[in-house]
Amino acid sequence: MTIRLQDTLSGEARPLEPLEPGHVRVYTCGPTVYGPAHIGNFRSFLFADLLIRYLRYRGLRVTWVMNLTDIDDKIIRGAAAEGVSIAELAGRYTARFLADADALGMTRPDVLPRATEHIPQITDLVATLLDRGHAYRTEDGSVFFRIASWPAYGRLARLDPEAMRVGERVEADEYAKDDVRDFALWKAPKPGEPSWDTPIGPGRPGWHIECSAMSMTHLGPSFDIHTGGVDLVFPHHEDEIAQSEAATGLPFVHAWLHCAHLRMGGEKMAKSTGNIARVADLVAAGVSPRALRYALIAVHYRAPLNYTEDSLPAAAAAVERVDALLAALAGYREGRPDDPTLPAALDAIRAAFEAGLDDDLNVSEALAALFDGVRDLNRRIDARALSTADAARATAFIRELDAVLGIAAPEADALDPELQDLVDRRAAARAARDWAESDRLRDELLARGIAVEDTRDGQRWRALVTSGG
RNA sequence: GGCGACGUGGCGAAGUGGCCUAACGCGGGGGUCUGCAAAACCCUUAUUCAUCGGUUCGAAUCCGAUCGUCGCCUCCA
Incomplete structure (x- = not known):
């Protein structure tokens, strides 16, 4: 049994073969902390969480890094608008992000690197790119990546670099670039904007370079899995590949995994269009975080998920079915011999559960296996076929599968x-x-x-x- | 305009050449159990997989066309 994951770059399902056997290194593009994240953002983070949980369930050691972008145009703008420092604004929304993530039962990443704490690594990377001729400096001191120096540019997004020359956006750009397609690695200081004094000059990092620097700092120049939402494929991840590989000469990532959008009202959930729902608001309105988590993970990550008013009641009912089984097993007492057919039944369910998740994290199949197990165990409870010890075994089994899904009620929550x-x-x-x-x-x-x-x-x-x- | 994803029951959603007269969850109907309930269990709810045509002994699954939806090509999970 091998885990296969659909890699955006190669376009194929690749068997997971960790660069270091038994140890998987995963990088997830995290939030830009300029405001509260919406549930569409959390869909992609929960997809990464599901992946991490499954890899660990499978006995693999995992190092999971998720960055926090705490310096960028929106943060600068937001802080200026409020009259607070960027550190204060970013700190506030970082705390908010972590609280929402905790509410949704998201595993804490092993490392949550902040861009502002990686300025030396970022400038080192920019310096290397300048040395190698993949980057150039403009009059104001900004540094850009020269796309013409990287022939593979456009492979991830399947875009033709030549076709991107059109240039309608030229005048919209504030910087004097050699080529409109080139992107900023380092932004020269501007009045009122934060700036760092560095060996490559004063300024602040561009967005894309942050992720290259932070991922390679914590995971090495080559690592196994990089995840993010589909909207990051271009230009963010395309740029990450170009600048990382141009700097190191090594393959950057083994598998690129991209999560499809959450839709609401048939359209992508996005801050810019305002059609968003937020975790804290939903929870305040009485939504069970577990039901919300279920609703966000129950559809395969590469398929668009349409979020509607009906999503949550259906999710809550499904979650409750698992809770009801666990409650029934917890109270079950029967002085009789062990059910001889139980072990084989549980093995079959586990096999189906794993087969689904092995197949590019097919969570629908895994959930089907779980619910087949729920029905089977309920039947045995009704028939009084289980011994008291069997009930404990069944509980442990369901808990084990749920360690991947994270939807069941925690055990023994004492009543008020x-x-x-x-x-x-x-x-x-x-x-x-x-x-x-x-x-x-x-x-x-x-x-x-x-x-x-x-x-x-x-x-x-x-x-x-x-x-x- | 270029590139890509997708269209399966009332809803969500697996399945991508024969085990499919189509998994699983939600919802609906009937029943069993129960003091009554709830939970659970049982039966039932698509002979059909956007439409049309083709390939094949055989297609939801492959090919073509048509219609429709969405995304990326710009900040974006």
Whole structure:
């Protein structure tokens, strides 16, 4: 069994063969922290999270680096508009990003490098490109990458460099470039803008070079996987490849993985058009972060995902199905021998789950396997076919698969004492066959998000998964 | 205009040459269980895969045309 991943550059599904056996190095283009990220951004970050979780599930060591772009035009503009420093603005939205990411159950990357903390690495890279003749300085002290010096330019995006000469954008550009297609590596200082004094002169880094410098600093000149949204294919990733390989002479990345857009109302979710939804707003409106996570990861990463009002209730119901199984298994008690057919059944489900994810992270197949497992286990519970030990085994099994998906309720979240009291009183009322009181308490708990269910194993409760409203 | 992705049930979505009279989730209908519920389970809900034509013993899956949707070519996950 090998993991195969669809590489944008070669256009084919490539088997994952880590440059260092057993250790996968992954770089994800993270957010520019000039404002809160929207759920479309998080779709691509959660796709990377799913990848990381699966690689680790498969026993691979993973080093995951996600950059934080904390210096760029929008941050400068935003800070100026608010009258605060760029560090303050970037710091605020970095914290906001991490809080949203945590809410969605995103794995913390091993390294979260900030551009402003990598100025020496960036200027070293620019200096190398100048030395090698791939970059040039303009009158104001800015440095540009010379696309004409890199014949492979355009391969990733499948764009014809010659056709890009059209030049309608020439006058829109603020800098005097030799060629309109050339892109900025280093921007000369301007009044009111932050600037660093460096060996290549004063100024600030261009966007693309930041990612090349940070990825190579933390992962080496060649690494295994680079992820991002499709809208980064051109020019961002195209430029990264050109400048990185021109500087090192080595292949930059083994596999480029690009996540399709999240759509809302049939169109790409984008800050510029304003059709966005944000994590914190949805959560404040009562949406379960787990339901939101499910909605954002349940579709294959390379397929566009249309987000609608109906997405969340469906996702919440699916997540709740897993919760209900875990609750049933947790309360299950049966003094009988182990179910002899259980191990083989679980093995088959695991095999299907892995086969799906091995195939370029086909999460639909993996979820189908998970839910096949849910039904199978529910059947065995209904039939009282499991031993108490089997139920514990089944729980561990579901938890193991969920370590990849991250959608199930965390175990043993203690109930608030007041609610616990209601649960206890409800159990007592029911034991006394006081139906009126037990039903009243059940309704009250339900209104407060706690479902109480009576089973052969006794009364059990479960926190409901909400979808907002 | 150039390049690319895609169109499967009420909704979302797998499947890319025979195991497909089409997985899985949501939703709908009926039933079992239950003090009543809920959860769960069972049955049911596409003889059909945008349309038309072709290749093939055989196509949702390959080829062509048509219609439609979206993205990139500029900041963008």
